[in-house]
Amino acid sequence: MATTLDDIAKETGLSRATVARAIGKYGYVSKKAREKVIAAAKKLNYKPNYIAKSMATGETKNIGLIVGDIQNPFFSTIARAISDVIVPEGYSLIVTSTDEKVEVEKTSIDRFFQKQVDGLILAPVSRSNSDHLKDLVKSEIPIVLIDRIIEGLDVDMIVSDDLGGGFEAAQYLLELGHRRIGFLSDTLDISTNYDRIAGYREALSKYGIEEKQSWVKLGGFTIEGAYKSGVSLLGQNKDITAVIATNNYMAAGLLLAAKDMGIVVPRDISVISFDDIVWFDLCNPPITSVAQDTREIGSMAAKRILMNIRGQRYEKGLTRLPTRLIIRESCTSPRD
């Protein structure tokens, strides 16, 4: 059995209350008593029991994180960034993956609720299916949404300038001379994709180009799913000269598909992806990408949560972090 405050109380002959004050560094304790307690604590190898503490204080010092897939470098970067700000403050990160399924999101939220996390950081699965989030927001638990927007929710949201990013990517290709540009994405129910495509469309229309419906292909959110969508996108649109991928999974699937189909990048097709990751630099060819400030999304979210927990006031709301086009070698002018 682990040693408790009572053990120390017995050992020192003091009361539990005094010992608690000495250990917890609050209230009045005489220097002598404190020293006795510290000594006894060390001798008995006392470790405070957080569960009991939580029970009494209502704080767990745990923050929940719900993302699509913690294995996705985009999300694991965010997880690390969050961790880096909360761990020094005594908090721990509980992570779970939804695979972008609303049901899983709901049960995850429920579980975190029951486990009494002090705050929740969430990349919401669906713009349309979000009533459960409304209830969440009404609860007292601090929450911040990352990467994706839910309309009409009075909550902190930290996202990238996806519309701008989509526009910039498309514009870059258009300037290069491309006129038939595909877009590989997963569900539009994620605002990130929706906005990126909106940006892409804005650019197309600015250049007077009429988008063909088959240019935008929506597929599963795994690399395997993206591969299939990539094959179908490329197969159905032989005349396409460039493709934008909405994230690194989509890019991987697309690149793999192109490779298998004997389509050479950028000779046959130019490619831009969102989600800048190291390996883009090492790809053949190095992939031009729209970089988000991924770590900053995590850091900001964590800081907001902490302020929120501590009851510090700040203006709650939507923050859009700018994106940055990183030009590498996966885009050239079209051949024809």
Place this chain on the structure above:
Amino acid sequence: MATTLDDIAKETGLSRATVARAIGKYGYVSKKAREKVIAAAKKLNYKPNYIAKSMATGETKNIGLIVGDIQNPFFSTIARAISDVIVPEGYSLIVTSTDEKVEVEKTSIDRFFQKQVDGLILAPVSRSNSDHLKDLVKSEIPIVLIDRIIEGLDVDMIVSDDLGGGFEAAQYLLELGHRRIGFLSDTLDISTNYDRIAGYREALSKYGIEEKQSWVKLGGFTIEGAYKSGVSLLGQNKDITAVIATNNYMAAGLLLAAKDMGIVVPRDISVISFDDIVWFDLCNPPITSVAQDTREIGSMAAKRILMNIRGQRYEKGLTRLPTRLIIRESCTSPRD
């Protein structure tokens, strides 16, 4: 304030104990009483408080995971695999990164202890500095070590056949005709590296080759660190014709270094890396690698922990998962 069992008891006119039994599905409860309770629970939107439950049962339904860096695809894959087995069983995953620092490992373990996790999965930082792990193992908390071995510890360990992998990688290069082979690694204090290098040395000696000291370069465990080590390895050993990288971070650093130094893979130098990841397939050239059964490491660890928690008996000890050489295009015969 959230509704408690007491509220339901009051609402239904039953006792708290009966309500608890109905909710917790244990012990005898009449059908009528159960229905009343369920109805009241729904009406009052009751959510069980896990903290209180933990307090009473001593179980938190939380599993701790301590790795070098959750952002590393190798570790995030493991995290996901663990998650996939424990979440359906009602457990949650608390993750933390050590940056391979012993001090951080110690404080992380302490914190998890205080938070009363039901089990701990750990990629230990150091073979030599592991006394704190001895204490840990003596405690009652279920623990399994992953990816790395600590000698003389009576604990579950799930690792890859690193010696075999190192041997196979080196042998492959030797068969190709290479005679001067570098090895880029981080600290030898991690058994994984130690064993991989041992395998490499075994292969060298089998082929009657005397290793030069400058061939093995140890560097920081980040991509940036690996880049520097890569530059120095390549700079100091102009005659080297092949390099083995001990993990994907090392490979990234090495490849980036080679690129900047105008060294072309595989024309000037052949490269093999451990840690097979998707992007190896998309690299220029696609990287030959020693793949570990990464997901399985996580799954097994999780299953062990669960069995352990449940007091199910099984033979505790070391499991070595076989590695697999995946040949792509980053190795050729040396030019000279």
Place this chain on the structure above:
DNA sequence: ATGAAAGCGCTAACAG
């Protein structure tokens, strides 16, 4: 400055 005691929400004997 210290101690006594109540209470956080739930579980688990035990008695009935």
Place this chain on the structure above:
DNA sequence: CTGTTAGCGCTTTCAT
């Protein structure tokens, strides 16, 4: 089948 009661380990008034 149900109710009573005693904790789990810590915090936190309220007295002293």
